[in-house]
Amino acid sequence: MNGIKKHNLHIYNSLTRKKERFEPLRSSSVGMYVCGPTVYGDPHLGHARPYTTFDVLFRYLVYLGYKVRYVRNITDVGHLVNDADEGADKIAQKAKLEQLEPMEVVQRYTNSFHDAMRMLNNLPPSIEPSAAGHIPEQIKMVQEILDAGLGYITQGSVYFDVSKYAQGHDYGQLSGKVLEDLIASADRDETPRSLEGQDEKRSPADFAIWKKALPEHIMRWESPWSDGFPGWHLECSAMSRKYLGFPFDIHGGGMDLLFPHHECEIAQAQAATGTSPVKYWMHNNMITLDGKKMGKSYGNGINLHQFFTGDHPLLEQAYSPMTVRFYILTAHYRSTLDFGNEALKAAHKAYQRLMNAQDLLQTLSASKNQNNWDLAAWEKNCFDVLDDDLNTAQLIALLFEGAKQANLLKEGKIGMDHSQLERFKAIYNTLLTDILGLRAEEGSHESDHVLEGVMDLVLALRHDAKLAKDWATADKIRNRLTEMRIKVMDGKDGSRWEKGD
Numbered sequence: 001m002n003g004i005k006k007h008n009l010h011i012y013n014s015l016t017r018k019k020e021r022f023e024p025l026r027s028s029s030v031g032m033y034v035c036g037p038t039v040y041g042d043p044h045l046g047h048a049r050p051y052t053t054f055d056v057l058f059r060y061l062v063y064l065g066y067k068v069r070y071v072r073n074i075t076d077v078g079h080l081v082n083d084a085d086e087g088a089d090k091i092a093q094k095a096k097l098e099q100l101e102p103m104e105v106v107q108r109y110t111n112s113f114h115d116a117m118r119m120l121n122n123l124p125p126s127i128e129p130s131a132a133g134h135i136p137e138q139i140k141m142v143q144e145i146l147d148a149g150l151g152y153i154t155q156g157s158v159y160f161d162v163s164k165y166a167q168g169h170d171y172g173q174l175s176g177k178v179l180e181d182l183i184a185s186a187d188r189d190e191t192p193r194s195l196e197g198q199d200e201k202r203s204p205a206d207f208a209i210w211k212k213a214l215p216e217h218i219m220r221w222e223s224p225w226s227d228g229f230p231g232w233h234l235e236c237s238a239m240s241r242k243y244l245g246f247p248f249d250i251h252g253g254g255m256d257l258l259f260p261h262h263e264c265e266i267a268q269a270q271a272a273t274g275t276s277p278v279k280y281w282m283h284n285n286m287i288t289l290d291g292k293k294m295g296k297s298y299g300n301g302i303n304l305h306q307f308f309t310g311d312h313p314l315l316e317q318a319y320s321p322m323t324v325r326f327y328i329l330t331a332h333y334r335s336t337l338d339f340g341n342e343a344l345k346a347a348h349k350a351y352q353r354l355m356n357a358q359d360l361l362q363t364l365s366a367s368k369n370q371n372n373w374d375l376a377a378w379e380k381n382c383f384d385v386l387d388d389d390l391n392t393a394q395l396i397a398l399l400f401e402g403a404k405q406a407n408l409l410k411e412g413k414i415g416m417d418h419s420q421l422e423r424f425k426a427i428y429n430t431l432l433t434d435i436l437g438l439r440a441e442e443g444s445h446e447s448d449h450v451l452e453g454v455m456d457l458v459l460a461l462r463h464d465a466k467l468a469k470d471w472a473t474a475d476k477i478r479n480r481l482t483e484m485r486i487k488v489m490d491g492k493d494g495s496r497w498e499k500g501d
């Protein structure tokens with residue numbers, strides 16, 4: 001008995017390309033590494049999806065009773081423009097542009113990232129190491145790769161020898177890329193190889209693990225090979241190894257990182273330690289915006305703070321962090337997800353329905369009415385879909401079924417005894433709040449209560465006006481409310497109201 005709840009969790013392993021039963025390498029603890037952001041700009045939707053996806057996995061594993069060590073790094077050095085071994089360092093470039101020290105850029109956008117994660121209710125990782133804080137570990141790994149004969153030094157830079165590595169290992173096992181194709185397509189590439197860095201490589205498939213810094217490069221460290229900085233892929237290998245040890249259980253990230261980043265991580269770990277680093281590789285799919293790929297270069301890059309304030313020409317209104325979180329979870333993480341104003345408006349309403357049902361449940365009490373809803377089957381279905389590769393889309397559909405039953409309970413159309421009702425409340429809260437991480441929007445409860453009080457008063461005054469046949473006042477009240485997007489519906493038993501969007 002190790003305190004782990006019985007479960008049947010299966011996750012899709014990108015390495016084997018199939019769903020596999022989740023069995024951690026150590027019986028009751030789980031090591032999970034997720035590639036963190038390169039902090040040279042405000043976080044955008046592309047950050048919201050992976051960190052929300054792996055937050056739900058983290059929450060679920062903790063719920064199941066595992067002791068989870070969740071490591072998510074901060075890339076503050078070495079990530080070059082275009083993700084290649086050439087061009088400027090993304091952070092150094094931004095520092096120049098904003099006339100800041102590189103570490104000021106790092107601090108500013110790390111803070112901005114943390115703010116956005118907190119607003120999205122993503123739990124902080126157990127350890128958040130930074131690349132610049134782990135230079136000795138990376139230098140050690142470069143040396144190990146050289147010692148294994150799988151790296152070479154050219155003019156102070158060190159490159160990973162992919163062709164030599166591929167003679168004894170399966171390079172491309174994760175991404176399905178074929179080395180010969182990579183080399184051939186690089187040969188067809190119009191970009192001249194004389195571009196800085198490229199002509200130092202023996203083969204275009206090779207990648208830098210240490211780069212000699214140019215004189216103007218500010219972020220540099222001493223090493224046996226040159227004053228320079230580590231290659232981007234190396235930090236995740238060095239830091240996951242330090243905090244989780246090879247092999248560890250889960251490595252996550254967006255599909256865009258599958259190649260070259262994660263393929264290179266496997267090669268580096270194999271070369272340096274002779275071990276395959278990860279048991280389960282997991283990748284979330286991408287987000288599109290109105291059907292188009294998203295990003296600065298497409299002219300539709302919207303950062304998360306702009307979503308939360310509505311301050312962007314493509315946004316018709318602000319969308320709360322919980323609306324964004326909910327919408328992300330309405331799709332399975334391996335499906336693409338299209339963001340747009342209409343979808344987000346609908347998501348906000350749907351999210352509120354689930355939260356309202358949670359509030360409603362707290363007010364319900366046991367009743368004698370014949371129970372005709374199978375609570376146990378519903379509960380089993382909820383955990384079955386979670387266990388099926390974290391199908392949050394189906395879980396949300398089942399939560400709507402739960403919300404419907406809560407309303408039937410309120411109307412007295414079904415009944416539940418005390419223990420069943422308590423079970424229903426507990427499971428609904430566990431799924432919605434603890435596992436999906438959805439919570440009431442900040443400040444919404446308080447302002448909702450105030451609004452309800454004010455609306456009761458306004459509708460009572462309008463009722464009085466109607467009784468006094470003061471139609472002008474009654475209409476004026478209704479028209480002003482309509483302007484404020486509050487819809488008033490007159491019925492036999494008085495008037496009701498609801499907020500529009």
Ligand SMILES: [Zn+2]
Pocket residue numbers: 034035036236261
């Ligand atoms: Zn990484």
